[in-house]
Amino acid sequence: MTDFLHPSIDNDSLRAMSSLALAHIGDCVYEIMTRSWLTTSGLVTNRNLHRETIRLVCAGAQAAGATAILPMLTEEEMDVFRRGRNAKPKSVPKSSSVAEYAHATAVEALFGWLYLQQRYDRLNELFAAILPAAQAWFGQK
Numbered sequence: 683m684t685d686f687l688h689p690s691i692d693n694d695s696l697r698a699m700s701s702l703a704l705a706h707i708g709d710c711v712y713e714i715m716t717r718s719w720l721t722t723s724g725l726v727t728n729r730n731l732h733r734e735t736i737r738l739v740c741a742g743a744q745a746a747g748a749t750a751i752l753p754m755l756t757e758e759e760m761d762v763f764r765r766g767r768n769a770k771p772k773s774v775p776k777s778s779s780v781a782e783y784a785h786a787t788a789v790e791a792l793f794g795w796l797y798l799q800q801r802y803d804r805l806n807e808l809f810a811a812i813l814p815a816a817q818a819w820f821g822q823k
Contacts, residue, residue, distance in 0.1 A: 691798050699798075701769035701791045704762070708794030713739050715793075715809045738816050741778035744786035746819030747812030751789075754811060759792060766791025 691699075716738050720731055737743065748763075755763060766788035774783045789812070796805050 688800060689798060690800070696795065696798055701762075701765040701787070702771065704792075704794035704798075705766055705769065705787045705790035706794065707797060708766075708790035708792065711793045711797045711805065712744070712790055712809075715805070719809075719813065738813075741775065741782045741786035743816035743819050744789045744812075745778075745782040746815045748785040748789045750815035751808050751811050754808065755792075759796075762795045763788045763792050 713735065716735055717731070720734050720738075752760075752763075767784045769784075769787055769791070771783070771787065774780050778786070792808075793805060796802075796808075
């Protein structure tokens with residue numbers, strides 16, 4: 683049976699994957715980490731959970747988080763981050779700037795790459811560093 687929660691991908695296939703494909707899976711990883719954190723942090727009403735999830739998963743909050751983790755990234759992670767940042771999506775949401783969206787895509791690509799490598803400890807380390815920056819960003823809006 684295939685384990686869809688813990689996919690195993692060889693390094694050549696991972697390198698061949700587009701940045702936007704990595705960002706596609708990374709978006710889900712980032713959101714489930716956010717939802718898990720919110721749920722275990724004591725928010726109990728669906729309305730509050732949904733509102734907070736939207737707030738922390740938006741491009742602006744992710745871009746603020748990108749700034750927080752950049753000094754922590756290894757050279758290899760930085761390469762994945764740059765590839766994600768330089769990806770050319772077909773559209774950018776009206777709620778974010780092109781720069782914010784590029785940095786959010788970079789974070790998502792990095793999270794997708796780490797997830798597909800099954801580097802869960804590193805994902806948790808980076809997510810823990812992103813949270814305060816994402817929360818602070820929202821407070822400034």
